[in-house]
Amino acid sequence: MTIIAVTGATGQLGRLVIEQLKVRAPAETLVALVRDPAKAADLGVQVRAADYDKPETLATALDGVDVLLLISSDAIGQRVGQHRNVIEAAKAAGVKRIAYTSILRADDTPIGLGVEHRATEALIHESGLAYTLLRNGWYLENYAGAIAGALHAGAFAGSAGEGRISAALRAEYAEAAAVVLTSEDHAGKTYELGGDESFSMADLAAEVSRQTGRSLPYNDLPEADYAKVLESIGLPAPVAAMLAQSDIGVSKGGLLEEGRQLSSLIGRPTTPLPAFVAGVLKSL
Numbered sequence: 001m002t003i004i005a006v007t008g009a010t011g012q013l014g015r016l017v018i019e020q021l022k023v024r025a026p027a028e029t030l031v032a033l034v035r036d037p038a039k040a041a042d043l044g045v046q047v048r049a050a051d052y053d054k055p056e057t058l059a060t061a062l063d064g065v066d067v068l069l070l071i072s073s074d075a076i077g078q079r080v081g082q083h084r085n086v087i088e089a090a091k092a093a094g095v096k097r098i099a100y101t102s103i104l105r106a107d108d109t110p111i112g113l114g115v116e117h118r119a120t121e122a123l124i125h126e127s128g129l130a131y132t133l134l135r136n137g138w139y140l141e142n143y144a145g146a147i148a149g150a151l152h153a154g155a156f157a158g159s160a161g162e163g164r165i166s167a168a169l170r171a172e173y174a175e176a177a178a179v180v181l182t183s184e185d186h187a188g189k190t191y192e193l194g195g196d197e198s199f200s201m202a203d204l205a206a207e208v209s210r211q212t213g214r215s216l217p218y219n220d221l222p223e224a225d226y227a228k229v230l231e232s233i234g235l236p237a238p239v240a241a242m243l244a245q246s247d248i249g250v251s252k253g254g255l256l257e258e259g260r261q262l263s264s265l266i267g268r269p270t271t272p273l274p275a276f277v278a279g280v281l282k283s284l
Helices: 012-024 055-061 079-093 114-127 140-153 170-181 201-212 223-232 237-251 261-266 273-283
Strands: 004-007 030-034 046-049 067-070 097-103 130-136 156-158 189-193 218-220
Touching (some): 004 012, 012 170, 079 097, 079 114, 097 114, 114 130, 130 170, 140 156, 140 273, 156 201, 189 261, 201 218
Parallel strands (some): 004 030, 067 097, 097 130, 130 189, 156 218
C-alpha cells in the first residue's frame, strides 16, 4: 500500500489536491500535512502536524510516507530554508519520491519568484531522491481580483506589455498533481504546466469588455508606476514590488507555455479564458 502525503494540505491548492487524490486512491492511504490539524478535520484523510519551520515535526509527519507532494511555501524570502527542512526530513524518513510545485521554466524564468524555486529544485536534485517537478504557470484565479478592480476603476492596469499568459484553473493544476502522485511513470520528469490557450492582458480586457458591454482598456504602466498603483489599493510595498516585477517577467515571455503538458496529464482541455471570465462575472 503506497502512502501519499501532501504538505500545506489546508491551503487553496492543497485542499484541491487532496480532493483529487481521494478520487484516485483509498482515503486511508492519504496523509494531509498541516500546521494546524484542527483546520483539516473536514478533509476526510489522516492528518499529521507538520511545520516547515519546525524540523522536529517533520520526522514524525513523514514516517511511513512513500510519495510526498511538497507544495511551495507562501513565505516568500524564507522558502528555501523551509523547503530544505522538508527535503532533508523526507530523505531521512525514506520517502521514495518527492514532487514539488515549482514555477514555469524555473531554470530561466525572468520572474523574480523563480530564484527560490530554482534553489529548491537544486536541493531536490542534490538530495538523491526520486522526484517529479511540477512547474506551474499562473492560476486563472489570480486575475479575478483584476477583473473586479477593472470594473470599479474602468480599466485594467499592469506592466505585462504584450506578454502572453498560459494560465489554468488551480483545480486543473491540482488534478495534474494527483495524477503524478498516484502513478509510477513520472519519476525523474519535469513538467512545464500551463493553459492550452494563452492570452495577453489586452485580451483579458477585451474579453471582459465583450461580456459586460463596457469599454475597459488595458493600461500598460512602467514597473514603478504599477507598484505605486498596487500600494494605493492597500498592498504592502514589498508585495506590490514583487507583483510589478512579475508583470515585467510576463512581458518577457515568462508565463508562455505552449507544450500543453497540463491538458495531457489531466486528459482534457484546460478552461478557456471566456469561460473563466463568465464565472468571475457571475460571482460578482
